[in-house]
Amino acid sequence: MTGMSEPGQSDASSSSEFPIFTGGPLYRLQQRIRVIRPGERRLGLAALYALLVAWVPMMLLSAAEGLAIGPTRLESFLMDFEVNVRFLVTVPIFLFAEAACGDQLRSIVRQFEHACLIAHEARARFAQVLSDTVRLSHSGRAEMAVIGLAYVHSLIAFVYVLYYPETTWRLPLRDGRHVLSMAGGWYFLVGFPLYSFLLLRWLWRITLWWRLLRQISRLELRISPAHRDGAGGFGFLSESLSAFTLFVFATTALTAGGMADFIVYEGDSIAQHQWEIGGLVVFLLLLIAGPLLAFIPRLYEAKESAVFQYGALSSRHIQRIDRKWLTGHSLEEDPGVDFRAVAHMGTTMVAVRQMSVIPLYKDDVLKLLIVALVPFLPLVATLVPMDEVLNLLLKLVL
Structure with a gap:
């Protein structure tokens, strides 16, 4: 399934030479x-x-x-x-x-x-x-x-x-x-x-x-x-x-x-x-x-999937912020809560929604x-x- 980019190094490049105009x-x-x-x-x-x-x-x-x-x-x-x-x-x-x-x-x-x-x-x-x-x-x-x-x-x-x-x-x-x-x-x-x-x-x-x-x-x-x-x-x-x-x-x-x-x-x-x-x-x-x-079909599929995936992730972050600041949970109970993460997630959501499905x-x-x-x-x-x-x-x- 098409997904987000994963880290890692490519193998020895098979595309180091692409002599489409140098032959015949x-x-x-x-x-x-x-x-x-x-x-x-x-x-x-x-x-x-x-x-x-x-x-x-x-x-x-x-x-x-x-x-x-x-x-x-x-x-x-x-x-x-x-x-x-x-x-x-x-x-x-x-x-x-x-x-x-x-x-x-x-x-x-x-x-x-x-x-x-x-x-x-x-x-x-x-x-x-x-x-x-x-x-x-x-x-x-x-x-x-x-x-x-x-x-x-x-x-x-x-x-x-x-x-x-x-x-x-x-x-x-x-x-x-x-x-x-x-x-x-x-x-x-x-x-x-x-x-x-x-x-x-x-x-x-x-x-x-x-x-x-x-x-x-x-x-x-x-x-x-x-x-x-x-x-x-x-x-x-x-x-x-x-x-x-x-x-x-x-x-x-x-x-x-x-x-x-x-x-x-x-x-x-x-x-x-x-x-x-x-x-x-x-x-x-x-x-x-x-x-x-x-x-276009692959990029559209990835965009539609990412809208829901990032949306769910953003919701979880916001719920954690609510629990910490509105219900009085201590920092030790939820140390991963951070306003900066929510702000970053908001920026990411905007980028996903604005993604073009035409690479042009x-x-x-x-x-x-x-x-x-x-x-x-x-x-x-x-x-x-x-x-x-x-x-x-x-x-x-x-």
């Missing part, structure tokens, strides 16, 4: 090309390689075909906001974010043992759950499946462009018919699958994080309803939101890039996309914060929402006429 075929490839060295991840070099593999060839091929700045906006590679944001911003950040996210998730997993939140009889199962999660994250079969899905995604994107009503730099008009350009060929065979692979790889690891927390929530846990973190000792789980901030930023930046094409070139207003933005932000919040909801802090949610919305700020600026912006700047300067 892609990780081994990065080791071979010396992007990853013992104790060092050269993330800048990884991002550079990604640009050299994806964006640079498309830029050079489009320039060779006269499509870097083509006859129309849609036939100009360098004027395509969405594509350039995808490879100059989103792909590098996906790579950069892996190390930061892995370190933060490792710290969160360690806390379960460091804070003795797993009951002794459940520690072997806890270690097995961690081992299974790492094994799945390093699975070569899973990574091959992700690569296959990435190319299916690229094929869908190709079919969409194939039936697009206007000519684009991917499929320019040649001799009266649409022909796949060399830059377009590289985009669908190399560039887009690389982006899709990294995105799906992130989603796979987020799925594993969901699975891990769901399984941990079913173990025998030591919940302390009176804990000062206001979440039974599980408030540290809220830190997991910050682990995914870069992923969220990269995702919304890509969406903002796609909207920029319509706002800058088609005259759309960002207000026309408000529901799209809101829906994406809510989806990302649920995707990242959703795993924490698995702990508003500040962490707010930070995630701000990061998600930052890429849209340049688009919001388009609502203000440029002459008004210039006049405001002149007033500030003069």
Whole structure:
């Protein structure tokens, strides 16, 4: 049964290593090309390689075909906001974010043992759950499946462009018919699958994080309803939101890039996309914060039980105070009676009643929402006429 925290030291930590982002075929490839060295991840070099593999060839091929700045906006590679944001911003950040996210998730997993939140009889199962999660994250079969899905995604994107009503730099008009350009060929065979692979790889690891927390929530846990973190000792789980901030930023930046094409070139207003933005932000919040909801039933059960347990304990203390001061019992007859204990019990009861059954802090949610919305700020600026912006700047300067 879920109960209050017990003293004691955890066993040798099975969570001292939680390499959810450090394994698999892609990780081994990065080791071979010396992007990853013992104790060092050269993330800048990884991002550079990604640009050299994806964006640079498309830029050079489009320039060779006269499509870097083509006859129309849609036939100009360098004027395509969405594509350039995808490879100059989103792909590098996906790579950069892996190390930061892995370190933060490792710290969160360690806390379960460091804070003795797993009951002794459940520690072997806890270690097995961690081992299974790492094994799945390093699975070569899973990574091959992700690569296959990435190319299916690229094929869908190709079919969409194939039936697009206007000519684009991917499929320019040649001799009266649409022909796949060399830059377009590289985009669908190399560039887009690389982006899709990294995105799906992130989603796979987020799925594993969901699975891990769901399984941990079913173990025998030591919940302390009176804990000062206001979440039974599980408030540290809220830190997991910050682990995914870069992923969220990269995702919304890509969406903002796609909207920029319509706002800058088609005259759309960002207000026309408000529901799209809101829906994406809510989806990302649920995707990242959703795993924490698995702990709600256990925290609710512990809180309800503690309200009665601490209530009974408080009643016994008050009755002892009454016997001592109202009925004339001597101190020797009841030496444990103390007003300070009653006052402390009152503070504890307040903490128990105020305990949140959702291990999530508003500040962490707010930070995630701000990061998600930052890429849209340049688009919001388009609502203000440029002459008004210039006049405001002149007033500030003069």
